[in-house]
Amino acid sequence: MKTISNYISKTILFIGIGLTFLSAEAQEVEWISWSEAAELVSTEKNPKKIFIDVYTDWCGWCKKMDKDTFQNAEVAAYMAKNFYMVKLDGEGKEPIEYKGKTFKFVPQGRNGYHEFAATLMQGRLSYPTTIFLDEEMNMLSPVPGYQKPKPFLDIAKYFGDDIYKEKDWKAYSGASGR
Helix, strand or coil: HHHHHHHHHHHHHHHHHHHHHHHHHCCCCCCHHHHHHHHHHHHHHCCEEEEEEEEECCCHHHHHHHHHHCHHHHHHHHHHHEEEEEEEEECCCEEEECEEEECCCCCCCCCEHHHHHHHCCCCCCCEEEEEEEECCCCCEEEECCCCCHHHHHHHHHHCCCCCHHHHCCHHHHHHCCC
């Protein structure tokens, strides 16, 4: 009887450790809509900066970045603490309000594009592109292309920790061996 009890206890312990490990590895990011982020910025006492992941449904690198970078536990924890995380479909059809202007979907070619995505990406429709905005929804920088977790975290900390206010990117990335 004691052996069965020990076996059950050890099995439960190993399952618990395994589940803890898996949850630490696959952290879920809490994505919110643009309107929710805009509302939080305008109503929170100490608002966070806004991070926008501009993607399309057909973009393979966007899906890879979702899986490899945004699901990384360290990246997800840092981003949740420092940013409102917004997913923006670069081909989305819903109008978006930003700084007193309404941005709309523009049909073009096979898919078309959203004016807001094009504005944020400064006219370069490249997916994925990640966008960093300050607490007042002013553009800090678009970052085009797929980013692995470590380089992405370096970029996120540059904006999230306000390093951009004191150092340019070249000085920051060179000084820290990035």
